[in-house]
Amino acid sequence: MYDFVIIGAGIGGLVTAASLARSGQRVLLVERTGGVGGYARAFRRGPYTFDPAMSVFPQGHDHALPAALLEWLGVRDECRFVPLDSNYKAVFPGFEFETPFGLAEFTDVHCELFPEYAGPLREFFALCKRLHKEAHDLPPRVGLAGLDEAARRFPVLFRYAKATTADVLDEYFDDPVVKSAVSVLWPYLGSPPSRLDFVTFSTILNVYLEGCFYPEGGFQSLADAFHTALRKAGGEVVLGRTVTRILVEDGRAAGVELDDGEVVRAGTVVSNADATATFTELVGDEHLPSGFMKRLRRMTPSTSAAIVFMATGMDLPGAGAVHEVFRPLHLDHEETYRDVLAGRPGGMYGTVPTIASPSMAPEGQHLLTVHCTAPYDIGRPWADEVKVYEERVLDAFEPVFPGLRDSLVHLETATPRALERHTANRAGAAYGWANTPNQTGAKRSPHVTPLKGLLLAGHWTQPGTGSLRALVSGLHTAQLALLERDLGPIEFTHPDFPPAS
Template identity: 45%
Template sequence: MHFGTAAAEFDVVVIGAGLGGLSAAAACARAGRSVFVVDAQDGPGGYAHAFRRGPYRFDPAVHVTSLAHEGEVLYEYLRALGALDAVEFLDLDEFYGVELPGFRMRVPHGVDAFIEAHAERWPAQRAGIRAVVRLCQEVFEESQQLSTRTSWRDLDEAVRTSPLMFEHRLSTVDDVMDRFVTDGKARSALSALWPYMGVPPSRLTFTGFCSMLMSMVRRGPSYCRGGFQSLADALAGVVRAAGGLFRYGTRVTRIVIEGGRAAGVVLADGTLVRAGTVISNADATTTMHQLVGAQHLPANYVRRLGRLTPSWSAFVLFAATTLDLAELAPAHETFVFDHWDHDVSEAAIGQGQRGGMWLSVPSLVDPGMAPPGEHTVVFSTLARADCPRWGDRKVEFELGMLERLERLLPGITGTLTFLDSATPRTLCRYTGNQAGAIYGWENTPRQSQPKRLRCVTPLPGLLLAGHWTEPGAGSFRVILSGMQAAAVAIGAANQDDFVARLLVGAGSRP
């Protein structure tokens, strides 16, 4: 798709077709805005962009999502977009599995079942386990009522109505967990979900942990039939159905600034695309320093951006096997640790070793991911991007991951039918994220909502979406970030107004 010599003009240009960008583009298009989406890759999805190798289909990074049951936010958002028929969510029988030295556990979903499963292992900690999980529930419920755009004028009221959120806004998981659960191993098991957020409990934001835990534990996480590419395709389909346009395989080289506001983008081939609103789903530092230029931003915003720290990257092993994994029956997602002390696991990451691992077996819930009689396996570990000579270390790291995988699934190494891997450099090259970050900024208290970058930037006309902005990391949260950016772009007065505009559909264009 080419525009010729004249500059094209749209209401909204979206940079990056990850889930956050697609969510923003879909909502804007559905509300009647003309939308143009540009992405450097060959199709939509970002970290949700699946790939095929022969008969095998793999999700590179997204393995579950949350709040996807009828009546929950993601499900109802897709319904409002008219995209619900294009994606099928599959319920998972369990929440997750945990493997620690000498210890294995299958964790059920359901708040009471989650509490009881841990209390059965540590009976003396029952009261503390129940108290901390109930606190997580209360914090999560408060967070659902708190606008991410709370102004200073509304702060007193927000503190009054959400006292636990504000009390714990700078707390880590360990800060809170230590008050209730005295057994160190019980704490380690309760917080085993932390690789989903990339930061161990000693540094992980407690409010963010509450959101991650409670959004999935109540009714369980969900998987998309065909992989999460189907979710990306569903959102992209909304944009196309409303007349929106995509250009893949093309980079944005500059965000155009005119009269002190964002006015469009320039593509790598020199094409000028004008727009009233630019939404960037790209790396926030790249957006501000390379595409905008620090000279167009307030000095305090530039300083704040420079203080933020990106998350760890990952090393990902992709495998297929003829081993009967249904007989071994691992959980859809299992968190794997070589140490009970999660800080030791993170120290290993910092030393260029594996730590904070998770195993996904998508073909157990969706057999179509592999041929009959075979299974696909994705085994990931958090990893540092600046490890010297990743190219030389790839084979060595791959062998180490295979050895650990064999201990999890005995017999798998002798039954492999496919093997490949991605290093942090692969992720950096593919997404453009600085340091191959898989969660945007680190999910520490001082880099999480409400201290993460807001979707509204100091530059009028420029909005952010994705895991670099509020509410944070995770497939549902980046979709929510796109919803928030779209609400600003279309001028929605509140949540009800936003949903109403989507339900009206493409005929609502002013």
């Protein structure tokens, strides 16, 4: 009998498990694959180590929450965040620019690029900052009685709560090229401006502008650090076993059943797995309110990705590469998204992780990973399409790094099916629920579910998409899981994670 059983060893599951074990609880973590990390689980090809998905980690500073958490867990030295020199470069048809960190510097670059829009650009980025601050300061739970007061204190947040990024771009700019330059990072969130929640866009922009990092050796080192912390604190991990059912007794989650029929009893279950699978397959409709299941079935997963993994002997930094290079093939992101839906490469950015972490390839070589926003279903088998797709990605990046194609020493492509196999996220969803206004913030699945004793951690729950948010969700879930069992608040504190009241 365990106090807590955690389903899935993505970043969210690992942080929940490690935090609960550090709090003195008996914890079991069950992961269906042979290794920990989910989307952070690296793979090797000969001398190359590839990150399967992630490329950028915000908040890697010594004073920020992730470092403090690693410290509290006793594994601060296990993961080194390497600061990136440049925010991103964008190579559009006909023009390109590179952006620095720091909101003021970032704004200046855009103003120099489009001097006739300097006024609206300054106002737009100031709005994004204000929105980010209000979203950060908003208390996690605002009851009906507190709504008026909250609307007074957070006017910008309330005004734009239902806005898409395109709505606000239209409010500030009349030039489609300016709009596209400003919103070029949309592929980080998987939805084009016409669908992308504006609060999420503003938050990501501001958090990233505070500085971005890459974990030395890849994101696996972050996952491994949490795994080590879990084991150091006495937690147990079972790899290569799938949870097939969540036991429900007297209206409460009481443990899990594994693929070989073994039953593991626990006081509380935390799921880091796909949210729909958690409720429909592991729990079952009969244990959940019909209204809740109806809303769940109406929710939309994010897009997936097709990822081209390359190794090259080319001097990519010498050819102008920085860590992240966005490569829109159209001036209009909506046109790019039409390509995406039709199964053509779009929403693309190339990452060169070996600039920050040279040990991932032999000396004198670089890795280039091109992430493309992609749907799971393109109306024809991905397997038939993948070679043509790969060629198109190479065509897109050849002008950026002339000679790239001929310099390649390794080339392979993962489709949305591979992402689904890797993590069991529904339809290979890259970011949990799609980041649309009706599925973000308080409208994303809450940590606490209608089934007592079952909580969620990871990108399907709040605060949302990405490794940092999955990490934060893991902490919150650990906190809430302890409180639900009257086991007191978690001992970890940080200005961005105040003690529970």
